[in-house]
Amino acid sequence: DNLHGANSDEEAASIITRTIDLFGRGGFSIVNWASSSRTVIKSLSPELRAKGLVSIPDDTVLPVERVLGLNWDAEDDKFVFCTNFPKVKEHVIICSRPPTRREIASLVMSIYDPLGLVAQFTIKGRILLQEAWLLKSGWDDAIPEDMFRKWKWWVEQLKSIVNVRVPRCYSTNLGEAKNTELHIFVDASSQAFACVAYIRVEYSTGVDMGLVLARARVAPLKPLTIPKLELQAAVMGSRLAMTIQKEIQVPLSSRVYWSDSQTVLSWIRSEVP
Known part of the structure; x- marks a missing residue:
């Protein structure tokens, strides 16, 4: 599976064509293509399309497709979830x-x-x-x-x-962004600690926000104080930010970390709490 985006229908169609050609040289046939753009889908021959997109009348809502194990609503270009668990009693x-x-x-x-x-x-x-x-x-x-x-x-x-x-796309046109920031929020309780990353894209006309990634962990069986669990969340948030900056194909202007724990902020600044 592969999940990719493009700034226009023409660019998306070009990526598909080049991918098919590249893998074809190695003897691989790349099929089951899906897109949130009807124009891109119709540019493909039916045998190359995903099963639910072989025929798409103009008044038909695009289906939910499986992409990298996730459910992707092609009509709205969003990740969605279901409560169908066939292997559970x-x-x-x-x-x-x-x-x-x-x-x-x-x-x-x-x-x-x-x-x-x-x-x-x-x-x-x-x-x-x-x-x-x-x-x-x-x-x-x-x-x-x-x-x-x-x-x-x-x-x-x-x-x-x-x-x-959750929208798959962080923002509609990152190429026109004046400023792009990654914001990491961390928190903890006696039962768990977690972090979440958002991308903030500033344009001359406004601001877009997008959810990037989140992580949550159950607190260890060995009891820890809340400040230490908050610190665990901060460490996890820092690692999450480094992973995102390494993998994401978006130039970031800055990274901003958020915590409501004064103790953890003092530890990070190497101050005496």
Whole structure:
């Protein structure tokens, strides 16, 4: 799989043509092409298009395609999520009876989210999995009633991920940007620590904001103070920013880090808190 963008239909069509030609020299046939542009799709012969795009009347809404394991809504050019988990037992999803630790893991690990776009949902499931682990019960023993209530609440909340729609494109025309900043926010609680990265693109006519990447981790079993967990979040945020700057094809004017912990800010500045 490959996911790419272009500033115009002509540029996108050229990228496709050159890619097909390049791989063709090595004997590879590159097919299943999809685009959010009907013009680009129609420039391709039907046998090169993705299955859902072989025929696209003008009044047809473009389908949701699978790209690098993610669900991509070609019509709106956004990443979307679904709550269809075919490998998870039905009673685990409808909460008809308390699940086992193994069944909790089967659902929590079924949510594929490499960009962390729904980390606010998945981290709560991983916290529950950690709590189930602390019970010291077997993998196939049902969880107790008090934890089952938490589980039902989380499964109900999980249904909301279908409402999460994140634009694939950070901004409409990065080539005209006056200033491009990467903003990293970090935070922690007694149960987890996390960071999230946004890109801020400033034009002469306004400002665009785009979600880039997020990470969330369950707090370790060995108890740490909140300031130390906040520091863990800051370290993770710093590493996230370096990864983004290395991989993203956007020149950044600056990186800005945000934390509400005065203690962590003092540690970073090497001051005595």
